[in-house]
Amino acid sequence: MSLSMRDPVIPGTSMAYHPFLPHRAPDFAMSAVLGHQPPFFPALTLPPNGATALSLPGALAKPIMDQLVGAAETGIPFSSLGPQAPLRPLKAMEPEEEVEDDPKVHLEAKELWDQFHKRGTEMVITKSGRRMFPPFKVRCSGLDKKAKYILLMDIIAADDCRYKFHNSRWMVAGKADPEMPKRMYIHPDSPATGEQWMSKVVTFHKLKLTNNISDKHGFNWPSDHPAWQGNYSFGTQTILNSMHKYQPRFHIVRANDILKLPYSTFRTYLFPETEFIAVTAYQNDKITQLKIDNNPFAKGFRDTGNGRREKRKQLTLQSMRVFDERHKKETGTSDESSSEHATFSCFAQASSPAVSTVGTSNLKDLCPSEAESDAEAESKEEHVPETCDAAKISTTTSEEPSRDKGSPDCLKLHLFGAETSGRSRDNARPDKASPDSRHSPATISSSTRGPGAEERRSPGREGSAVVAKAEEARALPGKEAFVPLHMHSDAAAAAHLQGPLPGLGFAPGLAGQQFFNGHPLFLHPGQFAMGSAFSSMAAGMGPLLATVSGASSGGVSGLDSTAMASAAAAAQGLSGTSAATLPFHLQQHVLASQGLAMSPFGSLFPYPYTYMAAAAAASSAAASSSVHRHPFLSLNSMRPRLRYSPYSIPVPVPDGGGLLGAALPAMAAGTLDAKATALAASPASVSAMDSGSELNSRSSTLSSITVSLSPKLCSEKEAATSELQSIQRLVSGLEAKPERSRSGSP
DNA sequence: TCTCTCACTTC
DNA sequence: TGAAGTGAGAG
Numbered sequence: 001m002s003l004s005m006r007d008p009v010i011p012g013t014s015m016a017y018h019p020f021l022p023h024r025a026p027d028f029a030m031s032a033v034l035g036h037q038p039p040f041f042p043a044l045t046l047p048p049n050g051a052t053a054l055s056l057p058g059a060l061a062k063p064i065m066d067q068l069v070g071a072a073e074t075g076i077p078f079s080s081l082g083p084q085a086p087l088r089p090l091k092a093m094e095p096e097e098e099v100e101d102d103p104k105v106h107l108e109a110k111e112l113w114d115q116f117h118k119r120g121t122e123m124v125i126t127k128s129g130r131r132m133f134p135p136f137k138v139r140c141s142g143l144d145k146k147a148k149y150i151l152l153m154d155i156i157a158a159d160d161c162r163y164k165f166h167n168s169r170w171m172v173a174g175k176a177d178p179e180m181p182k183r184m185y186i187h188p189d190s191p192a193t194g195e196q197w198m199s200k201v202v203t204f205h206k207l208k209l210t211n212n213i214s215d216k217h218g219f220n221w222p223s224d225h226p227a228w229q230g231n232y233s234f235g236t237q238t239i240l241n242s243m244h245k246y247q248p249r250f251h252i253v254r255a256n257d258i259l260k261l262p263y264s265t266f267r268t269y270l271f272p273e274t275e276f277i278a279v280t281a282y283q284n285d286k287i288t289q290l291k292i293d294n295n296p297f298a299k300g301f302r303d304t305g306n307g308r309r310e311k312r313k314q315l316t317l318q319s320m321r322v323f324d325e326r327h328k329k330e331t332g333t334s335d336e337s338s339s340e341h342a343t344f345s346c347f348a349q350a351s352s353p354a355v356s357t358v359g360t361s362n363l364k365d366l367c368p369s370e371a372e373s374d375a376e377a378e379s380k381e382e383h384v385p386e387t388c389d390a391a392k393i394s395t396t397t398s399e400e401p402s403r404d405k406g407s408p409d410c411l412k413l414h415l416f417g418a419e420t421s422g423r424s425r426d427n428a429r430p431d432k433a434s435p436d437s438r439h440s441p442a443t444i445s446s447s448t449r450g451p452g453a454e455e456r457r458s459p460g461r462e463g464s465a466v467v468a469k470a471e472e473a474r475a476l477p478g479k480e481a482f483v484p485l486h487m488h489s490d491a492a493a494a495a496h497l498q499g500p501l502p503g504l505g506f507a508p509g510l511a512g513q514q515f516f517n518g519h520p521l522f523l524h525p526g527q528f529a530m531g532s533a534f535s536s537m538a539a540g541m542g543p544l545l546a547t548v549s550g551a552s553s554g555g556v557s558g559l560d561s562t563a564m565a566s567a568a569a570a571a572q573g574l575s576g577t578s579a580a581t582l583p584f585h586l587q588q589h590v591l592a593s594q595g596l597a598m599s600p601f602g603s604l605f606p607y608p609y610t611y612m613a614a615a616a617a618a619s620s621a622a623a624s625s626s627v628h629r630h631p632f633l634s635l636n637s638m639r640p641r642l643r644y645s646p647y648s649i650p651v652p653v654p655d656g657g658g659l660l661g662a663a664l665p666a667m668a669a670g671t672l673d674a675k676a677t678a679l680a681a682s683p684a685s686v687s688a689m690d691s692g693s694e695l696n697s698r699s700s701t702l703s704s705i706t707v708s709l710s711p712k713l714c715s716e717k718e719a720a721t722s723e724l725q726s727i728q729r730l731v732s733g734l735e736a737k738p739e740r741s742r743s744g745s746p
Numbered sequence: 747t748c749t750c751t752c753a754c755t756t757c
Numbered sequence: 758t759g760a761a762g763t764g765a766g767a768g
Contacts, residue, residue, distance in 0.1 A: 124764085127749070131762070211748090242747075280748055288764070297763040300754035755763070
């Protein structure tokens with residue numbers, strides 16, 4: 001068995017440790033452990049912290065490094081390694097001492113989100129892209145000040161239903177349309193130190209939502225590496241389906257280089273109140289009004305603004321004429337002056353002559369609660385900057401912390417002072433009706449290090465422990481309620497995930513499924529200017545969306561939409577009644593954190609699910625029913641577990657001919673314990689983690705690992721290598737690409 | 747439902 | 758001053 005011939009490495013290039021070549025570390029480690037001389041090693045140019053670069057989990061890295069060093073000391077011939085790669089690099093690959101972090105994320109402008117959540121959850125999407133409103137802003141804490149982090153967000157389907165707005169409420173209208181290609185938005189300031197992140201509100205306001213399937217604001221990740229396979233793209237907009245429900249996610253990745261993302265640990269945070277239904281036109285007036293009143297760009301439509309005045313003018317013009325005529329008849333005079341004055345008190349910025357015909361009394365009749373504030377606000381507006389003023393609707397879209405602007409006072413929207421009905425969502429989703437339930441973002445971490453390792457629990461207690469934390473968080477008043485619910489799925493703690501997880505819908509019959517996460521990378525254009533590895537990555541991006549390499553219909557369930565809808569309704573309706581049951585979409589993410597093979601719909605894909613507009617039909621089959629995720633239908637199912645990363649490597653099931661297929665069992669039987677064995681594949685992000693007792697699952701785990709190192713992938717690796725070379729050459733020319741594409745379609 | 751234009755806004 | 762972000766409304 002040749003361990004190295006399939007592993008071309010260009011001497012002296014940074015490609016040697018490019019994360020697109022994830023097999024580097026395992027190959028190297030395995031070959032050393034097995035006593036093989038690793039010919040590629042001399043070419044291996046280690047970064048300052050090579051182990052981190054490869055995201056070799058510390059728990060694994062250490063024993064492997066011990067193995068390597070030990071092997072070297074006991075006679076493994078490293079003599080031919082060459083001058084550029086002495087034994088020292090081995091030491092260099094040892095994981096750095098890292099300050100443990102325990103990130104907590106606080107959703108900013110939460111009051112606004114709460115209002116948004118209560119009154120409906122519509123988010124407008126347009127062909128040209130529309131910003132999110134409310135803006136997604138978070139404040140982080142608990143980060144390692146000195147460590148660098150990459151912050152990302154993406155938007156995933158919250159369920160697999162299509163909705164309609166009927167009788168002033170959102171209702172399930174059938175099965176979801178084929179999922180759009182997902183993108184992930186990398187905060188333009190990434191990577192930055194924890195201190196930097198914690199010093200400010202992290203805002204994603206530049207993220208745009210579109211329904212344009214041919215959107216050109218996405219770019220492929222430049223690699224044929226199986227971790228990406230053209231499925232991942234980045235750009236400035238993310239594509240959503242209208243009338244579908246979505247859930248934004250926030251990710252914290254401890255990595256100092258964007259290129260390390262695929263092999264880094266993702267901590268994922270969900271804020272249920274940020275869930276929304278994408279629409280091309282507002283359906284719910286309450287949401288419209290909420291946005292008008294809180295979005296500075298929509299100021300023109302406020303009752304205090306000219307735009308809204310125009311509308312009102314038309315509405316009141318007729319009645320005014322009647323009023324004036326009647327008034328003239330009654331008084332015998334034309335009291336235009338007083339009328340005009342009163343009008344101006346309401347519309348200080350009036351410019352249309354027609355305004356003067358609007359009478360105060362009529363105005364109040366039409367909008368009694370607003371007339372006073374209109375006058376007051378108008379009088380202040382020209383002299384007072386936008387502040388949190390009870391007399392004025394605050395603009396929580398400002399960059400200032402919500403503690404200032406998002407206070408209840410700020411959101412004391414007199415237009416909505418009396419919240420009456422309108423809880424259509426509450427009707428549809430009782431679980432969301434509980435304010436407490438919204439205050440506990442779910443944190444899903446696939447941490448391979450840190451506290452997670454200490455949080456091992458007995459399998460049966462995992463779910464309850466999670467719930468306990470959730471309840472704990474809910475019980476905490478005020479800000480404490482925002483402490484994320486952490487669900488460390490430490491890969492090393494394999495056992496604690498075994499068995500049924502109350503509240504986690506483990507689907508039966510999923511063994512052997514490969515976890516696929518079809519989330520293209522969504523990168524802010526600002527990344528292009530960041531230099532370093534960011535530029536390297538960006539350089540290779542073609543101005544194309546991900547193309548397709550065969551949509552999968554794996555994991556399809558034959559459930560019809562009716563059953564699905566009822567199942568979903570049951571999940572949505574009942575989940576909130578049980579603390580042991582996470583909301584539907586949370587379960588999906590929890591499952592994802594467990595490494596279950598799920599599409600954004602929750603379907604399971606044995607092969608990479610790739611996106612293409614024309615392939616939507618194929619994926620429609622893949623948009624399987626939600627029954628597998630249903631907490632009551634699959635509550636006690638047991639699943640082998642995969643490490644979760646948004647960038648899981650989709651891998652075909654191998655025939656066991658690869659390196660690790662042989663190496664890992666050898667290791668397991670030898671010096672490395674099962675924990676290390678399981679972790680060995682974690683750099684590939686998709687290593688199946690079984691729970692310890694399921695030998696069959698372990699077999700599949702090893703198979704999964706094998707493929708990531710199989711000779712079949714060598715060509716991909718080569719391609720990635722050469723591509724990366726060209727990327728480096730093209731680094732400087734990239735920034736203009738997205739701009740061109742944008743300006744090209746005015 | 748969706749798309750486009752428009753008037754209006756902020757920055 | 759102009760680019761870009763808004764919802765309304767027509768088609």
